[in-house]
Amino acid sequence: MTALTPVPTAVDVPTGRPATVATPEPGDPRLERLALNQATVRPSTLIQAVDGCLRAGLPAIGLWREHVADLGLDRAVDLIHRSGLRVSSYCRGGFLTGHDRAKALDDNRRALDEAAALGAPALVMVLGGLPEDDRDLPGARSRAADAIGELVPYAAERGVRLALEPLHPMFCADRAVLSTLGQALDLAQDFPAETVGVTVDTYHVWWDPQVQAQIARAGHDGRIALFQVCDWVLPLPSDALLGRGMVGDGHIDVRSLLETVTAAGHTGDIEVEIFNADIWAADVDDVIATMARRHVEHVL
Amino acid sequence: MTALTPVPTAVDVPTGRPATVATPEPGDPRLERLALNQATVRPSTLIQAVDGCLRAGLPAIGLWREHVADLGLDRAVDLIHRSGLRVSSYCRGGFLTGHDRAKALDDNRRALDEAAALGAPALVMVLGGLPEDDRDLPGARSRAADAIGELVPYAAERGVRLALEPLHPMFCADRAVLSTLGQALDLAQDFPAETVGVTVDTYHVWWDPQVQAQIARAGHDGRIALFQVCDWVLPLPSDALLGRGMVGDGHIDVRSLLETVTAAGHTGDIEVEIFNADIWAADVDDVIATMARRHVEHVL
Numbered sequence: 024m025t026a027l028t029p030v031p032t033a034v035d036v037p038t039g040r041p042a043t044v045a046t047p048e049p050g051d052p053r054l055e056r057l058a059l060n061q062a063t064v065r066p067s068t069l070i071q072a073v074d075g076c077l078r079a080g081l082p083a084i085g086l087w088r089e090h091v092a093d094l095g096l097d098r099a100v101d102l103i104h105r106s107g108l109r110v111s112s113y114c115r116g117g118f119l120t121g122h123d124r125a126k127a128l129d130d131n132r133r134a135l136d137e138a139a140a141l142g143a144p145a146l147v148m149v150l151g152g153l154p155e156d157d158r159d160l161p162g163a164r165s166r167a168a169d170a171i172g173e174l175v176p177y178a179a180e181r182g183v184r185l186a187l188e189p190l191h192p193m194f195c196a197d198r199a200v201l202s203t204l205g206q207a208l209d210l211a212q213d214f215p216a217e218t219v220g221v222t223v224d225t226y227h228v229w230w231d232p233q234v235q236a237q238i239a240r241a242g243h244d245g246r247i248a249l250f251q252v253c254d255w256v257l258p259l260p261s262d263a264l265l266g267r268g269m270v271g272d273g274h275i276d277v278r279s280l281l282e283t284v285t286a287a288g289h290t291g292d293i294e295v296e297i298f299n300a301d302i303w304a305a306d307v308d309d310v311i312a313t314m315a316r317r318h319v320e321h322v323l
Numbered sequence: 324m325t326a327l328t329p330v331p332t333a334v335d336v337p338t339g340r341p342a343t344v345a346t347p348e349p350g351d352p353r354l355e356r357l358a359l360n361q362a363t364v365r366p367s368t369l370i371q372a373v374d375g376c377l378r379a380g381l382p383a384i385g386l387w388r389e390h391v392a393d394l395g396l397d398r399a400v401d402l403i404h405r406s407g408l409r410v411s412s413y414c415r416g417g418f419l420t421g422h423d424r425a426k427a428l429d430d431n432r433r434a435l436d437e438a439a440a441l442g443a444p445a446l447v448m449v450l451g452g453l454p455e456d457d458r459d460l461p462g463a464r465s466r467a468a469d470a471i472g473e474l475v476p477y478a479a480e481r482g483v484r485l486a487l488e489p490l491h492p493m494f495c496a497d498r499a500v501l502s503t504l505g506q507a508l509d510l511a512q513d514f515p516a517e518t519v520g521v522t523v524d525t526y527h528v529w530w531d532p533q534v535q536a537q538i539a540r541a542g543h544d545g546r547i548a549l550f551q552v553c554d555w556v557l558p559l560p561s562d563a564l565l566g567r568g569m570v571g572d573g574h575i576d577v578r579s580l581l582e583t584v585t586a587a588g589h590t591g592d593i594e595v596e597i598f599n600a601d602i603w604a605a606d607v608d609d610v611i612a613t614m615a616r617r618h619v620e621h622v623l
Contacts, residue, residue, distance in 0.1 A: 159576065
């Protein structure tokens, strides 16, 4: 007789297709680095997201300011502490390219205070796009770099790392003038590695012909603050922000990128961050279970 | 008395706003490098597009295979010859990443034959995306590079240059695994510059932190085969292919990019290529007149 393998009966989110592997149970060592970013279950409260992680046996969560504010910072700090979950990241700071510099800096200092209170090792930084009717891309990049420099001492005092996130170039005009990992590392290198690192998000960097070399450089310089995963699915939706897919549903070779960050020395969490209306409409437990299955099938 | 300046009465396409400068008349030396790419007036036939160029005093046109085929190659050759228009480019070849290599190469050889017959100096090459359910980006890039190598002798015999076009990274999965100018130049450098050049399209390269350096490199290597312009407008439409804007309506500093290609030695045509449903719905003469006004206001 051949050994029986578990028959998966679960259904993947959002495809609705039967799962092709069994869902890892809580305690499965393959889950030990898997983190849920709250954006993946955006309609859920922080309490619901934490509960979902605990039920599924996930050890870590990436938090968002909006959800923390909804619960209140003190209650959020207490909830996270009691849950035993690691905080993989805090999302997010940035938006430093506008002309009201003082206001933007104040807001980022508050975000750093919150991150410190929550025990988040890093504040994800999305630098901001071009002001309306503005064509001065070098100017916006320069303003953002200056503002990062201003925030560095404050971040260092609080023990929170600024995790500069290059966003896919399709967001250059409206969300982030930081477009490649190489550019992020060029900006970071003026500051101590323990205070300024980079976020490597598969969605944003997968297309880059230099991605392997720049991840190696980031590892060499000790700059990999966070590794986030999701997939590139076609077609792009009408709101390009919501086009991200569950790992395994699209064109990104996530496993290969994990191998590259691992070779570069990254041993931290693998955080799943997916902006997708169909995933947001699904049950939280089904979303997390699909994430866990895809993690063992397509990432590890 | 102060001198009277001409009062513009025209309306810009597609904004519907009054023009802010007078439309350059046929014979105006500022039009001497302005080329209409047929994609900008896609619903028009080749005859209509040629007539539009002649009425407006444009000296050059970028042709598309579909429109040439509709008229028939021999008649198109005769029309272009009699019009006196320069052919700035022929669009397009490529799509070399699929698994039916022989068929793709045959089609590209036919495109090169057509380009030679039409007197086009360059065939614009869009390399193709990933096959469905495929995650092997390095593999697709390698197949495309091999296929370019196969086409080089054929292109050289016909005196038509392969103008490798990096497409914006948002098209990496579905249309072009060639994503940056640097990557295009890396591919081109194995071949003679007179046979393999690059297309610099503002829409595709404007976000690139290396764009200035890579344009300089392209100029130094004698590889700038074609300079195309249009603008990045927000929001992206539901079909991301159709998101391009009239120069001056968006976030790209086209003038600065022209200065960079000029400093790099490019003296050829400045070809306007815009995929935009609102522009396609407008009158051809209004489209070309807006192009001409934006050319003197935002490019030269």
